[in-house]
Each structure stands twice: as C-alpha cells, then as structure tokens.
Amino acid sequence: MSQLLAVMFDGVAFGMLLFLISVGLSVTLGMMNFTNLAHGAFAMVGGYVTFALASLAGWPFLATLPVAFLATMAIAAVFERLLFRYIYETGELNQVLFTIGFVFTASATAAYVFGTVHQSVDMPAVLTGFIELGEIKLPSYRLFLVAIALVITVGVVYGLEHTRFGAMVRASVDNQKVARGLGLNVNRIFALTFALGSGLAGLGGALAIEVLGLDPSFGFHILVLVLIVVALGGLGSVWGSFVAALCLGVFDVGGKYFVPELGSFLIYLFMVALLFFRPQGLFGKR
Amino acid sequence: MAEPLLSLRGVSAGYAESVVLNDINLDISEGSGLAVLGRNGVGKSTLIETVMGFTRLVSGSIHWRGRDITRLKPHQRAAQGIGWIPQERCVFPTLTVEENLNVVARPGSLTAARVYEIFPRLAERRQNRGSQLSGGEQQMLAIGRTLMTNPSLLLLDEPLEGLAPIVIEELGQSIAHMSGDEGMTLVLVEQHAELALEMTREAVIIERGRIVHRAPAAELRADHDTLDRYIGLNLGE
Ligand SMILES: Nc1ncnc2c1ncn2[C@@H]1O[C@H](COP(=O)(O)OP(=O)(O)OP(=O)(O)O)[C@@H](O)[C@H]1O
Ligand SMILES: [Mg+2]
Numbered sequence: 001m002s003q004l005l006a007v008m009f010d011g012v013a014f015g016m017l018l019f020l021i022s023v024g025l026s027v028t029l030g031m032m033n034f035t036n037l038a039h040g041a042f043a044m045v046g047g048y049v050t051f052a053l054a055s056l057a058g059w060p061f062l063a064t065l066p067v068a069f070l071a072t073m074a075i076a077a078v079f080e081r082l083l084f085r086y087i088y089e090t091g092e093l094n095q096v097l098f099t100i101g102f103v104f105t106a107s108a109t110a111a112y113v114f115g116t117v118h119q120s121v122d123m124p125a126v127l128t129g130f131i132e133l134g135e136i137k138l139p140s141y142r143l144f145l146v147a148i149a150l151v152i153t154v155g156v157v158y159g160l161e162h163t164r165f166g167a168m169v170r171a172s173v174d175n176q177k178v179a180r181g182l183g184l185n186v187n188r189i190f191a192l193t194f195a196l197g198s199g200l201a202g203l204g205g206a207l208a209i210e211v212l213g214l215d216p217s218f219g220f221h222i223l224v225l226v227l228i229v230v231a232l233g234g235l236g237s238v239w240g241s242f243v244a245a246l247c248l249g250v251f252d253v254g255g256k257y258f259v260p261e262l263g264s265f266l267i268y269l270f271m272v273a274l275l276f277f278r279p280q281g282l283f284g285k286r
Numbered sequence: 287m288a289e290p291l292l293s294l295r296g297v298s299a300g301y302a303e304s305v306v307l308n309d310i311n312l313d314i315s316e317g318s319g320l321a322v323l324g325r326n327g328v329g330k331s332t333l334i335e336t337v338m339g340f341t342r343l344v345s346g347s348i349h350w351r352g353r354d355i356t357r358l359k360p361h362q363r364a365a366q367g368i369g370w371i372p373q374e375r376c377v378f379p380t381l382t383v384e385e386n387l388n389v390v391a392r393p394g395s396l397t398a399a400r401v402y403e404i405f406p407r408l409a410e411r412r413q414n415r416g417s418q419l420s421g422g423e424q425q426m427l428a429i430g431r432t433l434m435t436n437p438s439l440l441l442l443d444e445p446l447e448g449l450a451p452i453v454i455e456e457l458g459q460s461i462a463h464m465s466g467d468e469g470m471t472l473v474l475v476e477q478h479a480e481l482a483l484e485m486t487r488e489a490v491i492i493e494r495g496r497i498v499h500r501a502p503a504a505e506l507r508a509d510h511d512t513l514d515r516y517i518g519l520n521l522g523e
Contacts, residue, residue, distance in 0.1 A: 182390040183364035
C-alpha cells in the first residue's frame with residue numbers, strides 16, 4: 001500500500017514537471033495555431049543554464065532556478081522577434097520543418113558547447129533525502145517539485161483568469177481576428193506569452209535534470225511527452241494541460257513500475273484511447 | 287466642406303484568390319450615417335472588413351480624418367477610433383460579460399457602467415460567460431464591447447440579423463441612441479432596409495462588389511422601384 005502511494009506520488013511529481021514544461025505550448029498553440037516543435041528546445045536551454053551556473057560556476061542549485069526561467073524567457077523572446085514571427089502565416093508544414101530544424105540546431109549547439117555526455121547537477125542536502133510521513137517515505141526532491149509546480153500553476157491560473165493581460169490572452173485564443181479588430185495587438189500579446197511559456201519550459205528543464213538527466217537530445221525526448229500533454233489537454237486549456245500532465249505522469253511512472261514489460265508503451269495506449277473518445281482533448285474546444 | 291471622417295478612394299479588395307470589391311469610392315462625414323444595402327453575398331461584409339484592414343487590398347487608398355491608413359494593421363485602425371461590430375457577433379465565449387467589455391477598453395466617456403446603462407440586460411449577466419448568452423444578449427454584448435473602445439465611427443454588420451422582432455426593436459432604439467445622443471457616426475449594413483434608412487442620412491446599394499446606387503436615405507426610402515430592383519424581398523418589413 002505504502003509502495004503504491006510512493007509510486008503514485010512519484011508519478012504526480014513527474015506529471016507536475018511535464019505540466020511546467022508544456023503549459024506554455026498549450027496556450028501559444030491555442031492562440032496562434034503556431035505549430036512550435038521547438039518548445040522542448042527551450043526546456044533544454046533552461047537545463048543548460050542551470051547546469052552551467054551550478055556545475056561550472058559553482059552556484060547553489062536553487063539560486064540558478066530563477067535565472068533559468070529569466071534567461072530562457074529572454075532567449076525565447078529574441079528568437080521570436082528574430083525568426084519565429086516570420087513563419088506564423090506560412091502554414092503548418094513550414095512551421096514543423098522550421099521548428100524541428102531549430103531543435104537540431106539547438107541540440108548541435110549544446111553538444112558543441114557542453115559535450116554530448118549526460119550532465120547532472122549537485123543537489124543541496126535538503127533536496128536529497130527523504131521525508132517520512134508515517135509509513136511512507138517521500139523523496140524530498142519530488143515534494144519540492146510538486147510544491148513548486150503547484151505555486152506556479154496557481155500563479156499561471158491567476159494570471160490568466162484574473163488579470164487584464166490574462167483576459168487579453170484568452171480573448172486572443174477565443175477569436176484572434178475579432179481580438180485584432182477590437183484593438184488588441186495580438187502579435188505582441190503572443191510574443192509575451194511565448195516568452196513566458198518558454199521561460200516556464202526552461203524552469204521545467206532545469207528542474208528535470210535531477211529526474212530525467214540532461215543531454216543535447218533533451219529537446220527531442222521531451223517533445224514527445226509535451227505533445228501528448230497538449231493533445232490530451234486540448235489546445236489553449238491550462239486546466240486541460242494540468243490534468244493531462246498529471247495523468248501522463250502517473251501512467252508513465254506507474255506503468256513502468258507495475259507492468260515493466262509494457263514499459264513506456266502504456267502512455268501511448270492511454271493517449272490513443274483518450275483521443276479516440278475525445279479527439280479535441282480533455283478540455284479542448286476544437 | 288469639412289474633411290470626411292472616412293474616405294475610400296478607388297478601393298478594390300478581396301481574398302486570396304478572388305477580388306470581391308471593385309473601385310469603391312465613399313466619403314463618410316462625421317455624424318452623417320451611411321446605410322449599406324444589398325443582397326446576400328454582394329460584398330457588404332467585405333467592404334466593412336476592408337475598412338478594418340482584414341482583406342487583401344488590390345488597389346486604392348483609405349483615409350481616416352485625412353490621414354492615410356491604407357497600410358495600418360486592424361488593431362491600429364481600431365485604436366484610431368474605428369469601431370467594428372462583426373457580423374457573427376463573435377463575443378469571446380470563454381470570457382465573462384464583464385471581461386468581454388473590459389478586455390478591449392480604451393479611455394473615454396464610454397465605460398462599462400455606461401454600457402450597462404444602455405443595455406441593462408448585460409448588467410444582470412455580467413458574471414456569465416459569453417457562450418451562455420442568448421442571441422440578442424450576444425448582440426448587445428458585441429455592440430457594448432465595441433463601444434468600450436470609444437470609437438467615433440461604428441461599423442455595424444447586420445446587427446439585427448436572426449433576432450426576434452421585439453429584440454430588434456429594442457436594439458434598433460439603442461443604435462439610434464448611439465448615433466443621436468452619443469454623437470457616433472454609423473455605417474450600418476442591414477437587410478432590414480426600412481430600419482437602416484431611418485437611422486442614417488446617406489445610403490448606398492452594392493451589387494456584385496460595386497456601388498450601383500447612391501442617395502440620401504430619406505429619398506431612397508421612398509424610392510420603391512430602386513429598392514425592389516436591388517434588394518427585393520425586405521421591403522415594407
Ligand atoms: N474569407 C473569405 N474568403 C474568400 N471569399 C470570401 C470570404 N468571405 C466572403 N467571401 C466571398 O466574398 C463575396 C462577398 O461576401 P460578403 O460576406 O462580403 O457578402 P455580404 O454582402 O456581406 O453577404 P451577407 O449579406 O450574406 O452577409 C462572396 O462571394 C463570398 O463567397
Ligand atoms: Mg455579410
């Protein structure tokens with residue numbers, strides 16, 4: 001019983017991590033229909049920012065996290081202005097090709113600068129042990145993940161639901177043309193959302209080092225999971241992404257633990273089954 | 287003569303493959319009000335969307351208060367004071383009534399409080415989402431939302447389409463009120479020719495993307511031959 005709970009918790013923590021990495025893509029995809037496969041690459045950028053600061057410059061791990069967020073955000077903003085904004089109206093095929101190319105480039109750059117080896121960072125002592133709750137032993141890092149993800153989820157939901165900027169984002173997702181026609185500068189709103197979402201992915205990437213490790217192919221590996229979360233959750237739906245990421249985390253971790261012979265295949269089964277009944281995703285509108 | 291609020295010079299415009307509007311010339315002066323009449327599919331919405339900058343402009347120019355806005359983006363035109371009310375209403379379905387109003391608000395005398403005065407029904411529904419409103423309420427919200435941008439020109443694209451007669455009457459009064467008391471200039475696309483001609487001073491009839499008839503609204507109202515020829519059905523409604 002306590003083992004089941006511990007595995008479940010592990011799954012929840014993994015799900016939270018996936019949510020952090022995916023939520024930005026869900027919102028920007030819903031807003032602009034911009035098929036951005038480069039999203040995972042920004043998670044990798046955050047990972048390497050933390051790695052560089054913690055392992056190379058000797059910063060404490062926790063201090064690198066805000067920098068991973070801000071630096072990824074700034075880098076994403078620059079590339080949005082420099083590259084991505086020119087392909088919003090060029091059709092899905094171009095976007096797919098271009099953004100996949102971007103992941104290859106990012107991956108090669110990372111390999112050139114940091115090498116192709118699997119990197120890790122040193123964790124502070126508080127995050128390496130276990131916390132015992134009665135019979136259950138929960139790894140402190142997983143607890144930390146859940147806590148941070150919850151705080152950010154509340155922040156994202158509050159920002160989207162209760163601020164004027166959030167209303168602008170939702171209006172642009174609801175009907176981009178009408179939002180423009182009523183004076184909203186959708187491109188600027190999108191650029192900001194894109195940067196914020198990429199920043200969250202970067203933070204997620206930094207937090208993922210301890211769970212998934214970090215190497216130059218991170219942007220590809222995480223992409224599969226991110227796309228599943230977005231497809232299951234429904235475009236533009238924060239809650240959808242949240243629920244989908246949780247389900248995916250629990251299914252993946254639980255599946256690998258309890259039915260190892262199926263391994264990671266279980267999540268694809270889960271996805272196919274869900275999309276069969278709800279092709280627009282859990283909370284999707286289209 | 288004072289400078290027109292909006293003027294179109296030799297405008298031809300359309301969509302990716304097709305040119306819908308041909309050589310449109312129009313002057314709309316402040317406070318005058320223009321009815322745009324014509325059968326289904328002749329290009330009335332295309333005209334409105336061309337003023338907003340959504341279509342592909344093939345030739346011609348558009349001036350706003352004497353300034354060339356031909357190259358401005360839709361959101362920049364809206365910011366200049368051109369208020370668009372889309373044909374399908376398109377209230378933001380996931381936003382509440384209150385959010386629908388506030389999200390596009392620009393400074394000016396028209397505030398949410400003022401919109402609730404004009405449409406008391408919206409005040410009762412302020413916490414409901416756009417998708418939960420009836421057709422009439424959605425139209426009120428679509429109008430109220432555009433008013434929040436404090437426009438000096440209102441482009442109304444068939445605001446009464448598909449509404450019950452009693453709602454039409456109520457909305458018709460609100461629209462008349464806006465052009466009268468609020469001093470807003472209307473461009474009114476309507477199938478209900480009679481009503482539209484009552485609320486405006488000038489009128490044009492469009493046929494296959496061209497302006498085929500211009501007249502003062504009052505004159506056209508009495509000109510049953512012309513109305514019959516170009517519009518037919520809706521006379522005397
Ligand atoms: N987005 C679009 N892309 C391509 N063609 C379009 C588009 N919208 C309209 N058209 C075409 O342009 C022409 C004019 O359409 P428009 O919507 O302007 O007519 P309308 O006068 O507003 O008609 P209605 O009274 O039905 O609203 C039609 O032939 C229509 O098929
Ligand atoms: Mg129309």
